[in-house]
Amino acid sequence: MSEKKVVSETLYDGYAQSFTVTKQLFEVKTEHQYLEIVETPFMGRVMLLDGVVQTTEKDEFIYHEMMVHVPLFAHPNPKRVLIIGGGDGGILREVLRHQNVEHVTQVEIDGSVIDMCKEYFPNHSQGAYDNPRANIVIADGKEFVASCQDKFDVIIADSTDPIGPGEVLFTSDFYADEKNNCLAEGGIMVAQNGVPFMQGDELTNTYQRLGKLYKDASFYVMPVPTYIGGFMSLAWATDDESLRQQTAEQIQARVAGAGFETRYYNADVHVASFALPNYIRNLMK
Missing domain, CATH: 3.40.50.150 (Vaccinia Virus protein VP39)
Structure with missing residues (x-):
């Protein structure tokens, strides 16, 4: 059984939220920041910039x-x-x-x-x-x-x-x-x-x-x-x-x-x- 991929936010030291990732949709290091888009079961698609959640489809x-x-x-x-x-x-x-x-x-x-x-x-x-x-x-x-x-x-x-x-x-x-x-x-x-x-x-x-x-x-x-x-x-x-x-x-x-x-x-x-x-x-x- 394969282990589920999880992405954790990095905004705070010692405290974080995590998302189960069903699919890695996109990731790139742009000129300004590291952009990542993942598919999750509960919040839908989630975008992170430099490890910090920016937006989700659900909320x-x-x-x-x-x-x-x-x-x-x-x-x-x-x-x-x-x-x-x-x-x-x-x-x-x-x-x-x-x-x-x-x-x-x-x-x-x-x-x-x-x-x-x-x-x-x-x-x-x-x-x-x-x-x-x-x-x-x-x-x-x-x-x-x-x-x-x-x-x-x-x-x-x-x-x-x-x-x-x-x-x-x-x-x-x-x-x-x-x-x-x-x-x-x-x-x-x-x-x-x-x-x-x-x-x-x-x-x-x-x-x-x-x-x-x-x-x-x-x-x-x-x-x-x-x-x-x-x-x-x-x-x-x-x-x-x-x-x-x-x-x-x-x-x-x-x-x-x-x-x-x-x-x-x-x-x-x-x-x-x-x-x-x-x-x-x-x-x-």
Whole structure:
């Protein structure tokens, strides 16, 4: 009887999750990172970058819906959106469901990630990369925002963890360039910010950096099963302090007019996601 192959995540020392692998679909060492795609019995296809789980077929909808619909329904009229990272296409897919969005620029450092995800995770993008409203730029996100000439109503930084190529997307300089060069007046910036129970320093650092730039810097949370350790946090930053204070009724009015269904996100979840447990509040110092 052959031994089952198992792949274990390498994000934390002394603590890990493992997946039984039924098939190794793809692996490559790109210019920037080691990319691996495996088939698993429970989570479907799983993508890892440098040994860290990035996305799975089974639970991706929670992450992508919350990262996109919270800022896009909070903003009164988002027309232009900038995505940093997000090569699997899930963020782009969800943004393009908003028909009032006229233009989306996505900046991805590694074009091979997009190519592989089109092939092995087609349901993530669902044809979004062929949408005429989408402009795909293969470039370093930090360099892009440093020389950005356009203004965007919403910026979504869907980066990897602050190790390797994603590390520069958590720096004070990156946040400052995002706001000063790219974000329209009254705009919203959100960013992947890790699991606070496991990566508390990451949340504290982000809060301190964004707090120096924005009138309203905070976080909202969601439970994504494969991002182990409890709530995942998303950074939230804007100069319009009213946007985070909207009621479920105000959000629902926009949701009702959007004309599409979601699997996780709704107006009640939107409002509730900003209610932070004390252990997360205590990290915001």
